[in-house]
Amino acid sequence: GAVVSQHPSRVICKSGTSVKIECRSLDFQATTMFWYRQFPKQSLMLMATSNEGSKATYEQGVEKDKFLINHASLTLSTLTVTSAHPEDSSFYICSARVGGINEKLFFGSGTQLSVL
């Protein structure tokens, strides 16, 4: 099946710094990628929808200036957490859409962000 690679798997940073998370579709082109956030023992919350070559669509309550999303190519989307704070600590997961009638979403392995 299709593979989505997400890096880094774990990152620890100081408060006030920025962190970039990459999401790559390795063997297919993904016109649409999604970014989720998962708090401990909770479900995934969709943050934004990323379309190649256009601005991301953010869900209500998600700060677009805080969580910068870039989808410059059909195989790469990045999420940058700017000026990270401890409350941004979370598990971030990306997914990529394979379209068509039998469309599917393939998920990355996630990034555990810890902001000190």
Add this chain to the structure above:
Amino acid sequence: AQSVAQPEDQVNVAEGNPLTVKCTYSVSGNPYLFWYVQYPNRGLQFLLKYITGDNLVKGSYGFEAEFNKSQTSFHLKKPSALVSDSALYFCAVRPKAAGNKLTFGGGTRVLVKP
């Protein structure tokens, strides 16, 4: 707005026994329904989905789920659980007309004991 409910935070089952993970949903129109499994520190893996047709859907690793429109349910089942099935399971729904925005349930942790 759509919503998904997984009423059980955790399900414990002995290895070899049947496993059921419950899911009910609320959505306008006909839904697409999904089950995903998440192992520790890993992303979600697709198990199965219901699009249309036969209400009983068979998926990966011996799992199946039954779409029940009248009860708005999509319970996940496995006839004989394995210890390796211990993981976090998420039900998700997407209205057919809503693009690809999935709404996830809160998740159910499954613990299969030897």
